[in-house]
Amino acid sequence: MNLKLRVLDFISRHVEGVRISDMEKPLNEKRMNLGYVTKSLLEEGKIHKINDFYYPVYEDNFNEF
Numbered sequence: 001m002n003l004k005l006r007v008l009d010f011i012s013r014h015v016e017g018v019r020i021s022d023m024e025k026p027l028n029e030k031r032m033n034l035g036y037v038t039k040s041l042l043e044e045g046k047i048h049k050i051n052d053f054y055y056p057v058y059e060d061n062f063n064e065f
Helices: 003-012 020-029 030-041
Strands: 049-050 055-056
Touching: 003 020, 003 030, 003 049, 003 055, 030 049
Parallel strands: none
Antiparallel strands: 049 055
16 A cells, blocks of 8 residues: 555544644654645645644535435
8 A cells, every 4th residue: 555545544544633743653654755645635635634633534425316
C-alpha cells in the first residue's frame, strides 16, 4: 500500500481528527512526507482540515426517489 492510501486509511479510522504528528510513529514516516501527502489529499477533497486536525470526508450516497 502506498503512503497516500496508508494516510487516507489512518485518517478514516480516526474520525475524532488527527494531527500530522499523530501519524508519524504509527506510519513510520517523516513529518515532511506526511505533509506532502495530506496536502495532496486535501486538494483532492478526500480529507478536510480544521485548525491542525485532519478529518475524513464521507460522500453521501443517497438516491433521490
